Amino acid sequence: DSGVTQTPKHLITATGQRVTLRCSPRSGDLSVYWYQQSLDQGLQFLIHYYNGEERAKGNILERFSAQQFPDLHSELNLSSLELGDSALYFCASSLSHGAGAGEQYFGPGTRLTVT
Amino acid sequence: AQKITQTQPGMFVQEKEAVTLDCTYDTSDPSYGLFWYKQPSSGEMIFLIYQGSYDQQNATEGRYSLNFQKARKSANLVISASQLGDSAMYFCAMREVTGGFKTIFGAGTRLFVKA
Numbered sequence: 001d002s003g004v005t006q007t008p009k010h011l012i013t014a015t016g017q018r019v020t021l022r023c024s025p026r027s028g029d030l031s032v033y034w035y036q037q038s039l040d041q042g043l044q045f046l047i048h049y050y051n052g053e054e055r056a057k058g059n060i061l062e063r064f065s066a067q068q069f070p071d072l073h074s075e076l077n078l079s080s081l082e083l084g085d086s087a088l089y090f091c092a093s094s095l096s097h098g099a100g101a102g103e104q105y106f107g108p109g110t111r112l113t114v115t
Numbered sequence: 116a117q118k119i120t121q122t123q124p125g126m127f128v129q130e131k132e133a134v135t136l137d138c139t140y141d142t143s144d145p146s147y148g149l150f151w152y153k154q155p156s157s158g159e160m161i162f163l164i165y166q167g168s169y170d171q172q173n174a175t176e177g178r179y180s181l182n183f184q185k186a187r188k189s190a191n192l193v194i195s196a197s198q199l200g201d202s203a204m205y206f207c208a209m210r211e212v213t214g215g216f217k218t219i220f221g222a223g224t225r226l227f228v229k230a
Contacts, residue, residue, distance in 0.1 A: 002159075033218065043206060043220035056217045090160060103150065104218065106160035 003027065004107035006091050012113045018079040021110045025072055025093030031055075032074040033094075033104055034066055038087040049074055081114045088112075118142065119209055119221035127227045128197045135182070136192040136224045138207030144168075147211040149190040151181065154204040154223070163205075166190060194226075202228045 003026035013019055025032050034046040036059075045058035049068035060066075063081075068074040078085060088111050092104040120139045128134040140149065151163040166174045166181045174181040182191040190209075194201055207221040 002162075035220075042222050043208075045218050045220075048216060048218075058217050088158065092160070103162040103165050105162060106152070108159050111158075 002105040002107065004091060004093050004105050006089075006107035006110050008110060009108065010111050010113075012115060013081060014115055015081055015083060017081050017114075018077065019081065019112065021076040021078070021089055021091075021112075023074045023076070023091030023093075023107055025074070025091075026105055029093035029095050029105070030072065031094045031104075032068055032072070033092040034060075034074070034076050035090040035092065036087045037090060037109075038084075041087075043090075046076070078112070083114050086112055086114045118219045119207055121205075121207055121221035121224050123224045124222075125225045125227065127229060128194075128201075129229050130199060131196055133193060133195045134197055134226065136194070136205050136207075136226065138190045138192065138221060140188050140190060140207075140209045142188075142209065142211045144211040147209055149181070149183070150208040150210070150218075151179070151190075151192045152206045152208065152220075153201075154206065156203070160206075164192065197228045199228050199230060202226060 005024045007022045030051045033048045036044045046060040047066045048056040052068050063079050066076045088109045090109045091107045094104045147168045149166045153161045164176045164179045164181050166183045173183050178195045180193045204223045206223045210218040
């Protein structure tokens with residue numbers, strides 16, 4: 001158990017809908033990262049927050065947004081869902097945020113299926 | 116251009132033998148971090164080992180060691196005394212300063228440990 005929690009574990013929804021994925025980092029970690037893992041794209045970095053502020057953006061679609069709240073939990077919002085958004089979405093956390101910030105601990109992931 | 120290259124889509128190793136999983140990277144940043152993660156069939160991402168670009172010594176964590184050759188830009192993972200439970204997908208990743216500390220993952224190597 002990495003100490004990172006993600007809810008829900010599974011989510012099935014229809015095209016065009018909006019969903020929210022939730023992540024709670026390990027106790028004491030200030031950084032939260034979101035990743036998307038799909039069969040065709042592999043593991044893609046989406047976005048990184050550090051202590052409530054956005055620090056880096058990766059291949060995140062405009063239909064997707066995220067935030068980190070004062071209690072450090074984070075939410076990833078996916079809207080106008082398409083079939084291609086079906087993937088495993090991971091959240092990870094680390095203590096700090098630099099290139100040498102050390103390991104990121106991953107949550108169990110949320111498997112999103114868009115039908 | 117590919118930032119992280121894992122050239123071995125799949126590998127077999129006999130139980131109790133050592134195996135090396137290759138990873139090469141491309142960056143012009145002097146400060147970066149290199150990581151290896153294991154993803155078993157259950158789907159979770161497990162952190163294995165971390166190497167900072169300024170670290171003088173190769174990182175080791177139990178049966179895992181990272182063969183860091185900075186001039187060659189390679190960060191190969193060595194697993195000693197392979198166990199059946201090591202059968203999984205292995206990902207090499209890099210976090211660099213350019214672009215705001217994004218973490219980029221390679222395509223992965225699937226390791227099969229034979230009894």
